[in-house]
Amino acid sequence: MALKEPQVQLPELQTVDGVSESGFEGGSDPEELDRLEMEVKEMAQKILHYRATLPDQLKDTLVSVLAAQRPVLPHGSDPCPSGDPKPGTLFLTLRFAYFLTQKMTSFLVVLENSLSALFGQVISNNGALLAEEDQETAKKIQLLKAKIAHNVSVMPFVLKRMKECISKIDQLDSQNNRIIHPAFKGKRLADKDVALN
Template identity: 45%
Template sequence: MASNHHPGSESGSDADELEELECEVQEMAEKIREYRATLPEKLKNTLPSIIAAQRPVFADGLEPGTSGAPNLGQIASDKDALGDQTFQKIHLLKDKMSRNVAAVPIVMKRLKECTSNIDKLDSQNTLIHPVFKRKWTS
């Protein structure tokens, strides 16, 4: 799309662009409000079924263990009942979950740092090079 630059029309195109951006911001705000209203209910409805689908199938009479000191005899019988490969997968999954939970504070700290850096950049009101601006296709 070629743009014609006339000395007097530049402020008009800026106003049009500003109006278009404000309209897009309003649309985004509306989507965010809609997501905030509907997403918790969707999560509440779908999360239990997803978790239930991923829950391992235990042999007859076996139930998931409680937190506390593990019973070594129970672990051996679980391993025999589930098979080595399934037991290893469960063990690997537990290890990954533990590492992910341990990494949450680090990720949150990094997120806060990035957010504060973005806020600092926003408050400086510096000129952003056009290369880094989003190109609208509509």
């Protein structure tokens, strides 16, 4: 059996006094069509212009906004124009990082102890009543405890490495005879000779 396609009649566009549904007169003047075509061409040119210039304007605006929101660093901690940090900046940064890691280590130890005590009580009190959702939560808690334990166990190595770096920086700062690359020595000698003549 072949299916018959339904026959649908589309309604015809009705016009009222020569104006169709689209709002344009059926017999519009060629002058008006030319004017509309010119407007469309002008709009297309504006769109092309905006497509070409807008990304650069947005980039410049974003750069200026980000530059305005850049935090003001304390004296001596912002980088030089060459991009090399000022003397002592690295040392201060390492000291601060060392201080933070010590505080974080003690915080992580306290957090791990309190979490293990808290979750140990919860699991022991409600061990028989755990549903599937509670088991998933317990797995997540175990994973969190494992991550915290790993972070705490790695922290002494990080602190040891930071102490080594700080001691090397202290040693370099305390030395009066700094090692100067030969290329810079030659340049300095030439500058002195010019000054003597």
